[in-house]
Amino acid sequence: MIRPKFAFLVISLVCFAQGISQEIPPIQNFSPSDYHAESQNWDLDQGDDKVIYVANNRGLLEYNGAKWTLYPSPNESIIRSLKIVGDRIYTGCYMEFGYWERNKFNVLEYTSLSSNLSDTILEDEEFWQILDFGERMVFQSHYRIYTYNLETNTASIIKSEAFIPKAFPIENTVYFQKLNEGVFKIENGQELLVLADEILQSEEIINLFQENGSLVFLTRNKGFYKFEDNSLSKWETEASPLLDQISLYSGARLSNGNLALGTISHGLILMDSEGTIIQHIDQLKGLQNNTVLSLFEDLENNIWLGLDVGVTSVNATSPYHVYLDREGLVGSVYAAAVTNDILYLGTNQGLFYKTLTNDSDFTFMEGTEGQVWSLENIHGTLFCGHHNGTFIIQNTSISKIDGTQGTWKIGTLDNHPNRLIQGNYDGLYTLEKRNGNWELRNKINGFDNSSRQFEVFDNNIFVNHEYKGLYKLQLDDAFENVVQLHIDETIKSSNSGIVKYQDELIYGYKNGVLKYDWDNDKFNKDSFLSPLFEHDEYVSGKLINDAANNRLWTFTNSSIGYVSKDGLDGTPQINQIPLSEDMRDGIIGYESVEPISNGMYLIGARSGYFTIDLNAIQDQEFEVQLDKIALAGKNTGLTNDSLLELTNAGDFDSDHNNLTVSFHAASYKKFQRPYYQYKLENIYDNWSNWSLDHEVTFENLPPGNYSFKVRAKVGDNLSKNTASYSFKIARPWYKSNLFILLYIISGVLGSIAIHSSYRRYYHRKQKKIIERNKRELELAKANSEKEIVKLKNQQLKDEFKSKSNELAASTMSIIKKNELLAKIKNQLVSDVEDKNSVKHIVNVIDKNLNQNDDWEMFKEAFNNADRKFLKKLKKAHPNLSPNDIRLCAYLRLNLSSKEIAPMFNISPRSVEIKRYRLRKKMDLQHDENLVDYILKL
Template identity: 60%
Template sequence: MVVIPRNIFLPIALFLWSVGISQELPPIQNFSPADYSSESQNWAVSQSSQKLIYIANNKGLLEFDGARWTLYPSPNASILRSVKVVGSRIYTGCYMEFGFWEKDNVGILQYTSLSAKIKDQLSRDEEFWGILEFGDWIVFQSHNKIYSYNLSDDRVNTIDSETFVPKIFKVDRTIHFQKMGKGVFRIENGRDILVYDQEPLKTNEIINIFTSGRELLFLTRDDGFFRTNNGKLEKWNVPVDKLLSGISLYSGLQLNNGNFALGTISHGLIITDEYGNIIQQINQLNGLQNNTVLSLYEDLDRNIWLGLDVGISYINIGSPFRVYPDGKGLVGGVYASIIKDGRLYLGTNQGLFYKVLDTKEDFRFIEGTEGQVWSLSNIDDTLFVGHHTGTYQVIGNSARQISNVQGTWKVGSLENKQNLLLQGNYDGLYILEKVADTWRLRNKIDGFEHSARYFEVFDNQIFVNHEYKGVFKLEVKEDFSNVTSLNVDTDILGSNSGIIKYKGDLLYAYQKGVFKYDWNSNSFVRDSILSGLYKAKDYTSGKMLVDRKNGYLWTFSNTNIGYVTEGRLASTPTINQIPLTENIRNGIIGYESATALPENDHYLFGARSGYFTIDVQDFRENEIEVSIGSVQKAGKNRIETEKSLIDPTGEGKFNSEENSLEITYYVPDYSKYLKPQYQYRLEGIYPNWSDWSETASVSFENLPSGSYTFQVRAKMGERISDKMDSYSFKIARPWYLSNLFLALYIIGGILGSILIHSSYRRYYHSRQRKLIAENQREMELTKAQNEKEIIKLKNKQLQEEFKSKSNELAASTMSIIKKNELLTKVKEQLASSIEDKESVKPIIHVIDKNLNQNDDWELFKEAFNNADRKFLKKLKKAHPNLSPNDIRLCAYLRLNLSSKEIAPMFNISPRSVEIKRYRLRKKMNLEHDDNLVDYILKL
């Protein structure tokens, strides 16, 4: 580059700053090296038919699809100097290398060298700075050679130059180039032919060559434009010459509309019309990130791309938006604007500013208005300013304070009261009065002490909206001295709400919609049509504005600016929306402003810093073409490589472990303010569309096996793309769910079921047997237990019977003993007391007979057998030689009766009983020491 002393550019820089800073600029989007992750310098720009942008960068080839940047390193790690898209190929040139890039089946650019076939023809240290398409030929230009490469047969023609060749140009059907010191040449039949050798085309570097009818127009680095006139070269004297005479150009481009874009070395971008009149100067002070423009390109949507010495920018030159950026903070945040007497006034947080319309001058401050301006009102051709310090009247470029009551929100007119005005302040309502053509504060309306930012007047009724307290309805005296009645509607209140009079109706707007006041019910009723201006979830501000020029009703939401116009075929209002989101328009929420400009349907909107304008009739949305950019295998442990990329145009087939995918998509639209939003669904698992989002990628993890179709669509503003892009794929079942294994599972299941059935059968049979055995054991135990219980009961019964029999036996024995004792006593008495023995002898005989008879024994024997049945049998078996009396004695002894008790039983004396016992021992062969009674008891 040519180095020029800095002091030469000082006056020009000051001029550019003073002119450029006051301009309203088209939207400018800047990308720093950090944004595209590469080096700073960008030498050339081109675009594909799919609208993808390609840029030659110091580090390699940059690709931009509107959503993301991709860097393809230079094939030999040198600086990429040139790029040109031709069909599906992207041709590039760098140090000692030129060739082309093409996308493979997964969307990755792969490089093919063309210069490798002619390595021996390359000059030492050649760099390729220019590429042109010319039929079947691709022309590559270095600073000392031109190579024409034939794509059909790989032939290469070369044109050598003994002097420096800056650039090549395609002019109509020929290729022109400049040889420094010799002039301008064109190529015919592979040979270079001198066309112009006049100054300055020999010594001043040509930036570009344009056509003007049959003539040529030359743009030089240092001397501006020259043109041919019937074969003669002459200076093209245009208004921009004065500016160009002191600066150096590096790039130049004629736009499709005939205007010229001129890239300078140190003064940014200059745009002129086709006659050389300056339209705009865009530099580092008012929008660009760098003042050195290395390359220029106009894309298919009329955007101008700038390859800068530091970064990349594009300008939406055809956008309906224009921005006054106020990068220096000259005016600040714009709260109100108005046009009066050919001047544009801005009320900001720093004061009141103005500029004359249709001039290049910047805004000027009106002295005495320092501080916050809340409103600007033109009432009966008088401009009033609502200010934090009071109320001002503006005349031209000066202001006079007419009220010093702090905090004037708004000044409004009163119906049929030409000499009175109503103003809302921080602490209530006040009346201004015109006396002898001078406005002054007359009085405060007593009875209302609330902030009155929004108010509307209907005869002697005043409606005041307070966002935290509701809508007040005041009735005042005819002279507006005090409030006669006050009612407040608290059913509708909300943050940033607002009221306005529109076509005779009172409207109220807050999050739930737009409401209209019903005079019959004295309440607000929701207006279904006007509520279509915004959705509840998009609500940010209820501020409403009516412009005096066209009568449009303006509203502001999070996603758009809405305005209402009259219906063309009916009285129903028409809802219109400009899809400009809150974060892009950078508005002051709750303090939005809109002003109609002199140009038809041009409007100015305030922002936190400066303002922007919109041509609402020129607002248009381009065709939306959404495309899937890449499909990549994903997963937490997967490394991103080219091997993980999948062809997005075919049908994908993945293994079961490859069930996580990342899909990217894009809309190649480069409008700064209209960002595309995307919506997707995955048929097969997620049939519903996702929420709209600006995120241009989505990841799916751990998808189950099956068939899927991914679909994506886009919208810009409120327009949804007519077409969508899709990608179908299948995820195979895991190996353990393959057909073979499923068959094995079925066979195994059948065999298993048989084995299980058999096992269960054996198990249940065994269990059944065990249960039967257990039941039998339980039954036997129960039976034994029952028998035991029965035996126990029987034993108890026997015991009871034995006890009873024993008792009977005892009773019987005692009865016999007592009877015998009695008879014995009677006999003894008879024998001793009666002298006549013969007379009692029969009685004694009867007694003896009774004592000796066996009837008592038989009775006793029966009772004894019942009580101790086995004893007598055992006794007879053990001692068969015993006599009946012996047995009888044994029975008595068994009862453990004494000899004295036994004697009456035998009707003998106790001594005789002892003898009987002795004899019984003998018969039983008992030893001397054996106890007879014990033996009998044990028997």
């Protein structure tokens, strides 16, 4: 059987969960793996520089908006409490309390105060609360309260036998509770009982604060109590039934008077000053854990939760609120509409609705299962473009228009209030209102392409097909047929979009924004809107016309933008909301924006949606600060041994030319992340690209003077300052002034030596060139002489040839003459009977044949042709007779015996005998040829 008390708790929680808003402010969760420490976090505070500090099981955590840093506790125990006063961070842990201060390297160092106590700290004593009272600090444990004088380093102690849960600063003094005794305060160093009501004795007090002169007590299990007019009574609020059934662990009063309650097992509860519940955020709605150990409101009104597991920041005053569909109830939101105080969501799972006047969750509209593409409020009728066709929505009921499947969009037709046009998967259709009901009229013939995006201008319809291009259709007056069709394939692009805005046709795609020129029937680039898609900003060309507020919405990689005419002169201006694509988690190409109320917009996401209150967006003032600067090597980060002073300019030697700089802007808005931009003057004088990186390393810097500068921005809002750090890298020893002077002297001496060496070198080279030229001249001369000799030899050869020819001709002439004379003689002798009558002639012929004149002529010619032969012959064979020499000359000419015979006027036989005798005189061997021998001489 279920106990009544437990049943009431369940019912209360169910009613409570249904009675709160489903849209929650942005939440940032930091898990132990993010901050690299233990899970439990017992206290939180913030310094004047906006840096957040957390008391963790492992030590003191520091978070500057860019990174977490852990400082281990002084005795390796759990830090239970902390309080920041000026530049000091006071902490309390196991048997130890003291403060942390930054050294010259911007690193926290710990100083113990408890070590100065004359009184001994209790065994196993832990300090759970720290209060600030100017020159006195109060450290509270469960059985003592130490009031420490910072000027004298002495402490007064309030000791208690009873358990002290917490201490509270009220009216410049300390209030505290002793369980089973009541509420006390400290006056003149002594405890004084204030209230001893039974509820304040038995019930642990979580928080205590003043309100209009009354004391308000927040208890762990019984809710709120007020002490006013000397009477304690329960403060009954809307949350009282719930607070009576759950347990609280922490509570805080916010700067706007609201209350934040941290529960043991139900997450965070936010209440207004009247006790009305504003928000309930638990693990189902985004917290890491339902046990809230500590609460803190920072300078930007973010609520920080120290959880049993992790740290969470809730942007309570953010202009953004998120509906997270963690259970997959709604799905991806493609369209939204508000009619009659009902919010409709068109998703991939169907149509959902909820009433805006209460905080109930969404209800599914039966019969709309499947993909919803669009919701259009036209002439007071809400149309739903659905995968299954077209629906009309009336409050919480629907009716379907009979017709084709797959409706992308429904639009109006100019001058035809009773007709509508709709784009479907297979083209365009018209609807007509007959007898008060909308019906499908006809399909437009001549066009069968998918028509997800279209705009109507009289009888002209522009249809954007992201894969084929932009179609321009001209229809007949009945809107039944396409009269003319033109497609522009030059401007097609994935996720492109068209929209009719202020009677202009605008097309957005990856190369910018185009505006249609009706006079020239073409698109021209719009210089005002196109910069939105520059520098890798394009993700979607979807453009949405908010006609009710005269705004044109765009979506880029780093922001959502809208064009409005908010200025006094009506000049259009682009307003950018710094919501990057990864943060808004949009459905690219199917983005949706729907106005809900004045300045409030709903924007669809892949899982649920988020809202933006344009009126609540404010420029955030912030500063960028240098965090750490260190000398570093290649691929090494910041280390304690290499840290540098931030306040003084750096002066480094040449070996220390690698520098790592980290910086931060303490901004904790989830949807407003800081981006950084830096430059290093004297080497990188241009600002870097904006980036989330909060650390930069410069390697192998050359000698010189440098100034590092960094600035930040959140959205379009620049940081108030530009942080800077100047430093100098000295020249290496071999580039110092002394060595430069030595280099100059060495250079001069070296130049002289080199000059002298070159002179000697060129002198030797010149001498070698002269000698080479001389040899070349001699060689040329020798070659010339050789050529002359060659020419002379050739000339001699030619002369010898000529002489030889002459000699041969002369010899042949003599031979022919002698043969003729011999023939004449023989005929005279043989044919003439009177011998005496021809005797005289025969004698003349004999004389002519025997005379030596022919030989002398031959000898002279032979000597001219072959002068050396006769000398060699005489030298080799001095015993030869003139006739022998004559025979050798004839043989030298390679004449036969028959040819030689007329020369001697003898017979060939006699010539053979002469040749034989000549061989004997020359003493030739039997096998040796006489002619060959003579030719070789």
